[in-house]
Amino acid sequence: MYVWHFDAVFDNWEVFADGAQVTAELTLFAFAIAVVLGLLIALARLSRSAVLRGPATFYVEAFRSTPALVQLVWIYYALPILTGIRLSGFTSIALGLGLHTAAYFSEIFRGGILSIERGQVDAAKSVGMIYFQAMRRIILPQAVRRMIPPFMNETANLIKLTALGSILAVYELLHASDVLITSTYRPLEIYTATAIVFAMIIYPLIYMSRLLEKNWGARAR
């Protein structure tokens, strides 16, 4: 029977705090990139212009059909050789996960927008709105409600993917734990604690999404 010694965790709690902070920062940057880029890609794919649709579709398929890990090492190792642009580990991860998640976000946005029946836009146009106004005032407010569950799901995924930062020695939660293990020799306790810290970050988001859904469901229908 294994005897747990969580002292290693409690004595080094600030390592987890630091790691969690970097994880949060990575998530924040990647999230911002993914939301903005994802919305643009979704709109491009919904556009009537083939010049916009084509590349946007290619982008989504390219990022969805390759592993995030491969995308990240490619940005870190291949990009500087090809372009001379050398990014730090942190920037590579934030950018790479942003680009990666944008592909998935864009599909969520596109699906949400497409789920709104055409008559809603017709009505907006019939009072003189342009596409942008109809999108902002009529389509997105309705679509966002339907997007929330898959969007939160994908955001939770993004947070978990930041653990890939450990392969580029970015000091996020997992790498911080790895480093701690080399000095404490307590991998079981530390990896367990790492999992718990991740859950502590992610679960509130899931809970919040459920509250939002309930609240909107009660008001809209």
Next chain:
Amino acid sequence: MSESMDLAKDVRTTQDKAGNEPMFRVRNLHKRFGPLEALKGVSLDVQPGEVMVVIGPSGSGKSTMLRCLNFLEEYDEGEVYFDGELVGYRILPNGRRVRERERRVAQMRAQMSMVFQHFHLWPHKTVLQNVMEGLVVVKKENSKRAAARSIELLRRVGLADKCDVHPSLLSGGQMQRAAIARALAMEPKAILFDEPTSSLDPELVGEVLDVMRSLARNGEPHRQATTMIVVTHEIGFAREVADRVVMMDGGVIIEEGPPDQVLRKPVHPRTQAFISAVLH
């Protein structure tokens, strides 16, 4: 308001300025959906203040024609002029026809609101917000004035007590009356009704027709009566309110004239068959 009026006076018109300018002038209108030709050359004029009722079997192109008038449907051939101006396209100096700028199309649409078969109220907004939306977003009115005017319109259609309710709590008839108030709020020169009572339970049809009747009889006191184009199967309404009835079949107009003639003594056998079928 004055700004949009100025723009409306913009040139590009092919109308003779001498006589009455029709509110709508449609010439040789064609619309295809893939292999299906929905409109095969429709021409008609609608005069300001006129109430025109369009009848015909389903699939005859009535709704498509209506949707081409405000460019919700892009037409392929022919012309639609609204108040003297080509709708949806502009002609380049070299004679080629290109799609009009989006803003310009939107400005024209704001002057001819539409009422839909399935209402298309915005479910995330209250009834009052539905009516105000165009005033605030398109006409940039301040929300207090827009609200006051919208409440007045909702009173006119008998929904003053439903202002703060979401549309999903209304009956079909109430929804359609709210949609009419939304269309009226824009103070349009014309209103396009696309089968406004077809999705209503029979006992709710009357309240919607009553509102439309009152619109047709008198516009607001200080304004000319609103031009109305109504696609409907309500023959009684057509008989009573229409200045003119147009019968469509197979993507063309096969008969038109005053309601007494078209509805009581139709000439075309297909009109005869259609009317007796609807009245059975």
